[in-house]
Amino acid sequence: MSDNNSPPGSPKQNPAQNSETNLLPKDDSSLETIVRKIQDSMSLAKGHKFWETQPVGQFKDVGDTSLPEGPIEPPIPLSEVKQEPYNLPNPYEWTTCDMDSEDTCTEVYNLLKNNYVEDDENMFRFNYSKEFLSWALRPPGYYKSWHIGVRAKASKKLVAFITGVPARIRVRDEVVKMAEINFLCVHKKLRSKRLAPVMIKEVTRRVHLENIWQAAYTAGVVLPTPITTCQYWHRSLNPKKLIDVGFSRLGPRMTMSRTIKLYKLPDSPATPGFRKMELHDVPAVTRLLRSYLSQFVVSPDFDENDVEHWLLPTDGVVDSYLVESPESHDVTDFCSFYTLPSSILGNQNYSILKAAYSYYNVSTKTPLLQLMNDALIVAKQKDFDVFNALDVMHNESFLKELKFGPGDGQLHYYLYNYRIRNALRPSELGLVLL
Numbered sequence: 341m342s343d344n345n346s347p348p349g350s351p352k353q354n355p356a357q358n359s360e361t362n363l364l365p366k367d368d369s370s371l372e373t374i375v376r377k378i379q380d381s382m383s384l385a386k387g388h389k390f391w392e393t394q395p396v397g398q399f400k401d402v403g404d405t406s407l408p409e410g411p412i413e414p415p416i417p418l419s420e421v422k423q424e425p426y427n428l429p430n431p432y433e434w435t436t437c438d439m440d441s442e443d444t445c446t447e448v449y450n451l452l453k454n455n456y457v458e459d460d461e462n463m464f465r466f467n468y469s470k471e472f473l474s475w476a477l478r479p480p481g482y483y484k485s486w487h488i489g490v491r492a493k494a495s496k497k498l499v500a501f502i503t504g505v506p507a508r509i510r511v512r513d514e515v516v517k518m519a520e521i522n523f524l525c526v527h528k529k530l531r532s533k534r535l536a537p538v539m540i541k542e543v544t545r546r547v548h549l550e551n552i553w554q555a556a557y558t559a560g561v562v563l564p565t566p567i568t569t570c571q572y573w574h575r576s577l578n579p580k581k582l583i584d585v586g587f588s589r590l591g592p593r594m595t596m597s598r599t600i601k602l603y604k605l606p607d608s609p610a611t612p613g614f615r616k617m618e619l620h621d622v623p624a625v626t627r628l629l630r631s632y633l634s635q636f637v638v639s640p641d642f643d644e645n646d647v648e649h650w651l652l653p654t655d656g657v658v659d660s661y662l663v664e665s666p667e668s669h670d671v672t673d674f675c676s677f678y679t680l681p682s683s684i685l686g687n688q689n690y691s692i693l694k695a696a697y698s699y700y701n702v703s704t705k706t707p708l709l710q711l712m713n714d715a716l717i718v719a720k721q722k723d724f725d726v727f728n729a730l731d732v733m734h735n736e737s738f739l740k741e742l743k744f745g746p747g748d749g750q751l752h753y754y755l756y757n758y759r760i761r762n763a764l765r766p767s768e769l770g771l772v773l774l
């Protein structure tokens with residue numbers, strides 16, 4: 341196990357691991373669960389030298405109903421925002437990463453490919469593609485200055501990275517301009533030197549310079565204080581490979597051929613009118629999505645530009661399908677998933693695990709179960725090995741029935757400078773961060 345397996349540096353959970361065969365219920369006394377509970381309680385006990393100084397919900401305030409919901413600190417005049425970057429240790433310098441540049445995109449890709457999030461047992465590491473990074477970091481209205489790198493002054497090598505992108509996030513009936521913070525990564529050789537807090541402060545400063553005072557982010561580690569804690573579930577599409585690479589295990593009294601049969605899917609989707617989303621569908625999908633997301637406590641406030649960017653299919657990055665009623669031609673249902681492969685570390689036969697991640701799904705006419713079964717079918721057609729989903733929104737209603745199994749570890753959601761009085765249930769969350 342590497343250093344990033346234990347707090348404070350443990351990573352955003354890479355869900356690319358399912359140590360149980362999918363049909364087995366998660367054993368709450370499993371070693372991983374016990375270790376995680378100990379780590380979480382250590383996080384509470386040990387204190388957070390950095391996070392305790394930040395405007396985030398603090399552990400000591402949990403359950404204090406006298407504290408109001410909303411911004412923790414008010415905005416300050418822009419002229420009072422620190423104008424110079426924070427100091428880095430002497431051998432390093434800030435760089436703004438121009439994601440339009442193929443070379444810079446490749447440098448970022450390589451830093452993350454070699455140093456980003458791993459699962460607890462260091463068997464898999466996220467391998468975001470260049471196309472994905474370019475998509476994730478350039479939504480409508482993005483700021484280049486929020487794509488922040490750190491280079492070694494001498495070699496100019498990129499050694500750390502953090503990003504923000506702008507988003508409008510609705511919390512109850514308030515739409516708040518926020519930054520979505522992602523891709524925090526410090527080179528393995530530079531860990532535990534307190535570089536992460538400097539990077540977080542620098543991205544915060546640059547967000548403030550755009551007159552934005554709130555942020556949303558996720559992590560696999562417990563920090564002060566999650567607004568909700570979600571679990572990943574996995575649906576095997578290629579069980580043989582998943583077992584061969586150690587992602588899942590053959591269940592007791594199961595043979596490989598019975599397992600393959602168990603996860604077999606029809607060759608094509610069942611729902612009449614199920615088809616890929618196209619550009620002309622943007623207005624209808626936006627209406628469908630806005631109306632669906634309004635029922636959750638926290639969700640993005642998507643307009644047509646956002647939907648075109650985040651949900652119109654992009655090869656190898658995001659896939660979206662909808663149901664167009666054969667009679668009325670109304671768009672009644674929608675489902676989507678994004679492509680995030682993981683490198684398989686140290687396996688002789690395979691180097692890449694092809695994973696689809698459930699994104700936003702809306703059902704009004706087609707039962708969600710049937711819609712998601714069609715999503716599994718198209719993901720299988722596209723040669724994904726596994727389909728992952730969090731227990732957010734209405735996902736719980738189909739996970740077990742569609743043969744998803746619970747994964748290890750949890751994903752915590754956070755807001756910066758915005759207090760939520762009571763933690764949400766995952767099903768109250770309508771937000772998926774990449």
Ligand SMILES: CC(C)(COP(=O)(O)OP(=O)(O)OC[C@H]1O[C@@H](n2cnc3c(N)ncnc32)[C@H](O)[C@@H]1OP(=O)(O)O)[C@@H](O)C(=O)NCCC(=O)NCCS
Binds near residue numbers: 349387534536
């Ligand atoms: C996450 C990572 C950048 C942290 O760097 P590090 O060298 O381990 O830790 P540092 O000594 O620089 O900083 C430690 C501080 O950062 C905080 N921190 C660690 N991981 C964090 C995360 N994912 N999000 C926010 N803060 C985090 C710690 O809690 C600690 O602050 P505290 O004392 O208030 O608790 C690094 O471990 C890494 O690159 N890991 C792999 C990729 C990854 O997991 N990225 C995060 C995805 S959410």
